[in-house]
Amino acid sequence: IDCSEDALICSDHDIFGYPTMKLFMRGSGARYEGPRNIESLEAFYREKLTEDADFEDSVATKKAFMELTIETFAHIISRDFTFVVFFAPWCGHCKVLMPTFQDLARQMINTDGLVFGTVDCTIQNSLCSQYAIRGYPTLVWFEDGVEKDRYMGARELNAMRNYIEQKMLQATPITTEAPPVVQHEQEQTIEESSEIDNVLNTKTFTQGISFEGYAFVNFGAPWCSHCQKLAPIWNRFAQKFSRYEDIRILRVDCTASESLCRDYGIRAFPTLILFRYGESKVEYNGSRDFNSLYNFLVSQLEFFGDDYLLKQEDEIKND
Known part of the structure; x- marks a missing residue:
């Protein structure tokens, strides 16, 4: 910084002698007062990083x-x-x-x-x-x-x-112990925890998304902790939409269908993409909770004038 041209900046940082050197990390500056040679500068830099x-x-x-x-x-x-x-x-x-x-x-x-x-x-x-x-x-x-x-x-x-x-x-731990179930909620809990067979692979993907409706696809991997956290929410999401023929909640295991995920440019897990009539429409980047996922899907249906696909007596919203 040339303090003759940016005097205000230099004043804000208490620069009164030249040259003055400061190392900034996350907005905080550390003043360097050691010898002005490469070895000393490098040692100062490494010290601050390891701190x-x-x-x-x-x-x-x-x-x-x-x-x-x-x-x-x-x-x-x-x-x-x-x-x-x-x-x-x-x-x-x-x-x-x-x-x-x-x-x-x-x-x-x-x-x-x-x-x-x-x-x-x-x-x-x-x-x-x-x-x-x-x-x-x-x-x-x-x-x-x-x-x-x-x-x-x-x-x-x-x-x-x-x-x-x-x-x-x-290295992914396998959990075999089931969570405790409250007796009076047992029937509902079993229904929502049972997994829907909605997994697509390289052979079934095109057919799975190519129809006159919406396919919301979760591209993930078994070892991904964020995918593991999303899994029960996504399964509940799929359960709730299972009665709609024109709306499919699907998933792809990218460790088993690597070429498919590569073809769709999947670089991080989970990646959530909504397809309409077999064409990729939008990647979802919002919160991964049930209500946020639901509101996103409904907003897309409304945007394309397809909200008629949801019945008036629909009980999904605010569930």
Whole structure:
């Protein structure tokens, strides 16, 4: 900032000597008063980042992958799932892999609980020694901060994506214990918790949405925590609309129908898309509670003049 031109800004930040350097994180500025050389500036920057774990979290969600260091490594891999490539810049195989690895990270950037990382072993040699890295590139799969596996498959995007999805699926806990049921509400609870067979796959999708009506489709994955939270609400939603022939509440398991989800540009789970007469009309980005989903669907029917599809005695609203 040129304080001769932006005097007000400099005054607001108590700048009285030049040059003055401040590091801003989430709107808060930290004044740097150390030596003006690269090593000292870099040390100050790293110190401030490691002091603020929340800032590291926000950076991780906005970048496709993290360039990990000895200071940040333990914190980053403490997340649910981390896929890390240990490499060296001079390595020919690494140079071939990196564009594919970056594309993979960008494709899965919104996958809940997943982070991609890179470690340059020419700089972070102690970190690479700690994990016994003997060749480049080495791809390591971490869960909750613990090394679980080393990827030995083809270094192709689809192969690595399938590997990640399988690892996340295997790590998803299976709940067998049913929630307690209040006796006088037992009949209604069983009715609303019973799952409707509304799952589409690559073979049945086109037929499932191609009719003179509305198909509201939930694209998800079993390991996705947001999908798991939505599941009982979506099932209740489907139950309530099951008596309407022209309105279908459907879902797609993107781990089983990967090519289908890729064709529709699904990059995050859950993704909710409303189809009208077999054509994609709108992606839903509102709250994932029952009333919000219902109000959205009704508003779309009203917009296209198709609200007659809902009977006057409909009991769904405000249920």
